[in-house]
Amino acid sequence: MIDQTVVELSRLQFALTAMYHFLFVPLTLGLSFMVAIMESVYVMTRKQVWRQMTLFWGTLFGINFAIGVATGIVMEFQFGMNWSYYSHYVGDIFGAPLAIEGLMAFFLEATFIGLFFFGWKRLTPVKHLTVTWLMALGTNLSAVWILIANGWMQNPTGAIFNPETMRMEVVDFAAVLFNPVAQAKFVHTVSAGYVTGAVFVMSISALFLLRNKHKDMARRSFAVAAAFGLLSSLSVVVLGDESGYAASEHQKMKLAAIEAMWETERAPADFTAFGIPNQTTQQNDYAIKIPYLMGLIATRSLDQPIPGILELVGRAENRIRGGQLAYGALERVRKDKNDVEAREMFDRHWQDLGHGLLLKRYREDILNATPEEISKAAMDTVPRVAPLFWTFRIMAGLGFYLIAFFALAFYYSCRHNFQDKRWFLKLALWSLPAPWIAIECGWFVAEYGRQPWAVDGVLPTFYAASGLALHEILTTLAVFTALYTVLLVIEVKLMLKAIRKGPDDILPSLQAAATSLSPNAAAPTHGRA
Template sequence: MDPGFVDLSRLQFALTALYHFLFVPLTLGLSFLLVIMECIYVMTGREIWRQVTRFWGRIFGINFVLGVATGLTMEFEFGTNWSYFSSYAGDIFGAPLAIEGLMAFFLEATFVGLMFFGWNRLSRVGHLFATFMVALGTNLSALWILIANGWMQNPVGARFNPETMRMEVVDFGAVLFNPVAQAKFVHTVSAGYVIASVMVLGVSALYLLQDRWHQVARRSMAVAASFGLAASLSAVVLGDESGYTLSDNQKMKLAAVEAAWHTAPAPAGITVFGFPDARAHVTRAAIDVPWVLGLIATRSLDTPVIGIEELVAKAQDRIVSGLVAYKAVQALKRNPNDLAAREALALHQHDLGYALLLRRSMRDPSQATPAQIEAAAWDTVPDVPVLFWAFRAMAAIGFAMIALFAIAFVLCTLRRFDRRWFLLCAVAALPLPWIAAELGWVVAELGRQPWAIDGVLPTGLAPSSLTRAQLWVTLVGFTLIYGTLAVIEFGLIVRTVRHGPDEHDEAPPLPGNLPATPLVA
């Protein structure tokens, strides 16, 4: 397939995915922040907490709508732009997405209306339950989507069926409890909690700088500081766990992220700074910290982190093995009862995807020369400089968020909301967690290349049979539409923030409401 066509297909999906992920993490985090704020309102009965909850609920609603709209586009793109991928792996990949729609999306749709319009119709506890179910639905949605994505990163619980020429589920439990999917889920939702906490913290700091809405701003800041500190610590710790799963399932991604060109003696050191040279296979001006990478990646002092060149050599061996499976598949197409071909496929089918890498440069992989096999093995190396710097920028922002929330927690505990230097820092930090989240997806998805399904289906074989003109039209169209939606959402949020909480946003108590108790100021 034309590499330029594949790159256009990847670019279109990448832009829609990155744009969609601007909304998802804020929805994940704000939903549970609303639960915390409303819990305080239910326990205390103080109207100020009702005012706080309803204000942040409006921002949640604006973001929620855009997240749903952009997510639906991505669902359709699997069929329109990646039809061979959908056909080849739809039995496995489609199941979590279907469950996400039936369980999570319907759960959100059922309760989101009650959350927004039920303030004066439900009791306090009833409305809190509706808010909690919306939060649960948003996080369940993320779980099932990341189970699907985790299977693409680590395709367990499935096998290739030579009769249907597709991947099929053999163990759905393995798909569900895929360690890569579980690590990605907890790390992703933690990042979402950090983003929402920074949003609440930054807007609250802006109000205090403007000398407006002091009561709402201080309470919002206190909740964001404590929730954000826990979330930022979790994001770093769970990010470390996500890195640990790479040492078992995606060794090439780990080596590329660390620019580990060669296998170093255990325990390997980590390069905190340097300039990877993809041509010379060295990292220039490298600053290394001994032992750290070995401890993070292997949890030991005696297990090496395998380098890129050694992994390429292994990929070359897997391509040779995969060619045996490829030839067996061709034989089974001609004669489904060929027992020798079935036996050969059974022995080598785990390497079949590596033989398919040769399709990038030739129609018949069985005719590949040793030089072509070596070139295909080097295609398994992703863009090392981009991954190296994207990961370090993401990690640096993560540690900066810990420092920000730690200071915020101390100041809120001491009730020192008048520190102008900190308020300015909180406002300036608003875009940082979004940048980190987008960089995280760049590391996760670019690091998987050249695979649509790691080790199973090369990206070059996954797209639909579209034309470049069709891709350019839709790419420009999506960019214009999403750009317009971004301007609208940003304008709505800015307008909501400028307006501030509604001073008269109160309602008479309903029968069954809990009595007010001064548990929280």
């Protein structure tokens, strides 16, 4: 039997490291394209203020990228340390996107970032601009592969279970790459990153304007961020709708839990704007609903019902019984590979094997599970509803706030009077945490809503964990927490130092660094000239 305390602590450790790592990723995604836009304007106009902007925001991008890479490396080690059975069971699928992402992050991205900082004196303006755009594209392509891997965990496709190797194996890599859940997650995630970059640039620009410093650069940066942020915030909502539609197709339990929809409603389903979900009584103690809205969002129709939590639990019970048949047939196949009848039985029910493994939480010999144990395992497929319900609404509320915020910023930018609106500049400064809060809420909904699965419908989370002792997981949890706290302090100090210096001081430092590395730099003389 699996130690549930170790499983929960392993989940806590991975959640802390993953959500901490994702503090840096969205800012990297957003700043990369904004820096490329600014340098494009510089190349077209040759105005030095745009070059100054490119170097200043590029410096902050570089600091953020370096810390993000460091935290990402540590996070990936946990697959072998804390989730070794997961790595064995689905490594054939999960390993390839991670390997490609590593190559892109450490070779493609790092190479172009180096050329961006140290190529100003070696490359023509057009060539350097090309490098900057390739850096931005490389940063976003790196995110593709992580989200392909994560999308497969949400909607496992293109793979089957091999009884001979006892693991999942790829049979259609194209299906893994073009997984609809992965595609929806990618466009939604990168758009959220663009919003984060825009809010960051706007907030720091507002700070400069409030202090009457670097006003030429700050005004232009503010205007660029307002336009970029408005387009990005609108795309987040549109692409978030697409992500929700994908969930209605492939993750029905997650969608039902997010909406606290206990019973199946007649089409079109209502949207619960406010509610108090009660997991014990399996109903909402109080709810304010908007008629028809949920049906339109989730199914884009007026006649398709959305299954409720209790109906989906009933479906899970049937799949658990199918999983018992698959498990029994698998045991027979392992004893006798020539047992044709057992192999045919397994082939009919192997897709339910993961549901059968849910019974491992209650007994080792799952073939003899009682109806009560099957019922408990089926109820385990329901994640905690209240945290998902409220976290989703916090995320959505912040999303709509940011649309209004950027719309007003764009309006003031078009009228060229935002620098006189001190109240709005203060609002921009205080809005700095908003996109990060929304993004962390989004990841919480995506990952917590998948429970109890490490890979949806394939591998239960408790079954994926390593067989670590309690003191081992406590030690690594403490070490990772301490390490990440140190990295956070370093990140904040470096960012604040660069912001305090401002573009006037950063520019000479970068020029000196580029000159010192130039092969044409004057060499020191020895002896007579």
